[in-house]
Amino acid sequence: MVAPEGAPALVLAVPGTPSPAVRALAEEVISIARSELPGLDARIGYLDGADDAALEFPPLDAVLAHTAAERTARYEQARAAGQDVAAPDGPAAVVVPLLAGPDSALIRRVRQAVMDSRAAAELTDVLGPHPLLAEALHVRLSEAGLARADRARLFTVATAADGIILATVGGEEAVQAAGITGMLLAARLAVPVMAAALDQEGSIAAMAEQLRGSGSAQLAVAPYLIGPEVADGLLDAAAKEADCLAAEPLGAYPAIGKLVLSQYAAALGITPQPQGSPVH
Numbered sequence: 001m002v003a004p005e006g007a008p009a010l011v012l013a014v015p016g017t018p019s020p021a022v023r024a025l026a027e028e029v030i031s032i033a034r035s036e037l038p039g040l041d042a043r044i045g046y047l048d049g050a051d052d053a054a055l056e057f058p059p060l061d062a063v064l065a066h067t068a069a070e071r072t073a074r075y076e077q078a079r080a081a082g083q084d085v086a087a088p089d090g091p092a093a094v095v096v097p098l099l100a101g102p103d104s105a106l107i108r109r110v111r112q113a114v115m116d117s118r119a120a121a122e123l124t125d126v127l128g129p130h131p132l133l134a135e136a137l138h139v140r141l142s143e144a145g146l147a148r149a150d151r152a153r154l155f156t157v158a159t160a161a162d163g164i165i166l167a168t169v170g171g172e173e174a175v176q177a178a179g180i181t182g183m184l185l186a187a188r189l190a191v192p193v194m195a196a197a198l199d200q201e202g203s204i205a206a207m208a209e210q211l212r213g214s215g216s217a218q219l220a221v222a223p224y225l226i227g228p229e230v231a232d233g234l235l236d237a238a239a240k241e242a243d244c245l246a247a248e249p250l251g252a253y254p255a256i257g258k259l260v261l262s263q264y265a266a267a268l269g270i271t272p273q274p275q276g277s278p279v280h
Contacts, residue, residue, distance in 0.1 A: 001270075003039035009067045009093045010042040010264045011060070011121070013110045015103075016228030018046045018057035025227060025252050026098065032257020037265070043067065045095075047109055060095070060110065064117035068092040091122040094267045096260050099126040100133060100224050100250060101177040103170030124263035128224075129177055132255035134184035137166070137222045140247040146220040147189055163216025165207050165244065166195040167235060168224040178224045185222070192216060195224065198234050208242035221246040226256060 010033065014026045023044070030042045045060030058066075071092045078085040097110055107126075114121050127133065141147035145159045164185065168178040178195035186193040192214070196207040208219050221239045223230070227249040239246040250256055265271060 001037065003037050003041070004270065007041070007268060008091045008122070010040060010260070011063055011067065011093045011095045012042065012044050012260060013047060013060050013095050013097045013113070014044060014228055015047045015098065015106050016230070017048055022228045023057065028252035029098065029257045029260055032252070032254055033261040033264070036258060036261050045113070047106065047113065060113040061117040064093055064095070064114060064119040064121050068117070068119035091120045093119060093121040094264050095121050095123045096263045097124070097126050098226050098260070099229060100128045100226055101168050101170055101174045102126055103174055103229065106170070106229065122267050124267050127256065127259040127263065129180035130259060131184055132259060133181045133224070133250070134188060136250050136253040136255045137181070137185050137224065138188050139253065140250060141220060141222055144245065144247040146245055146247055159218070159245070161218050161220035161245070162191050163211040163219045164189065164191060164193040165204055165211070165219060165221045165242070166193060166224040167198050167204060167221050167238060168195060169197060169199045169230055171197055171199065181224065198230060198238055204238040205242040208244055219244040223247065223249040225249045227251050
């Protein structure tokens with residue numbers, strides 16, 4: 001399956017401070033989405049992009065305005081060429097926030113950028129909760145030597161954690177949403193998994209104390225985060241305060257690109273055919 005002709009652009013809304021590393025991550029996510037739906041018009045807009053660095057880190061509102069203007073220009077050119085084409089209808093873009101879980105402050109800013117752009121754009125939900133995110137968390141923990149890569153194998157990992165703290169941002173709403181994915185991860189690992197907010201001071205340490213009190217001795221922090229949405233150093237500081245080892249954020253794990261495309265496709269009512277193995 002390929003993207004429908006004239007379909008709205010997918011615009012990835014990237015939170016956090018733009019940097020070359022953040023751009024590389026966003027571009028990889030977009031690349032995964034394009035590989036799943038050939039012909040997809042996909043773009044990146046930064047919540048904290050700056051006009052003076054527009055070519056490098058274009059602000060979300062500017063990307064949306066440009067996308068809408070391009071669509072209008074294509075229509076006018078077709079009309080001028082004598083083609084009988086319908087006027088543009090529906091959204092020029094579908095905006096997908098690059099967030100694993102809800103963060104009301106960031107979502108408000110995305111909505112504001114959409115309004116400021118004056119473009120016809122539809123905003124999707126965040127990427128989770130979702131079983132694919134539980135898979136991604138499991139992989140990141142196993143990469144850090146904090147969980148078995150395959151629960152079916154009989155040997156154990158010497159450093160495997162017997163309690164997991166899902167670290168999220170976005171306050172209590174984000175903690176509750178992360179808890180749903182946490183239950184799926186707990187089923188995969190057969191260890192307790194509890195969520196806590198990085199942006200609530202002492203929350204990670206308090207959760208570590210609670211898990212240790214219930215019998216877990218070797219704890220690990222699993223970031224329920226893509227990466228850009230959390231301030232530099234916050235995750236490391238929280239893990240250190242809680243005396244835990246930490247896995248890497250989800251980053252551009254393939255499931256992230258697939259979930260971005262899934263949100264886009266759901267907004268348009270289309271079902272892209274997976275290019276890889278089916279997800280059960």
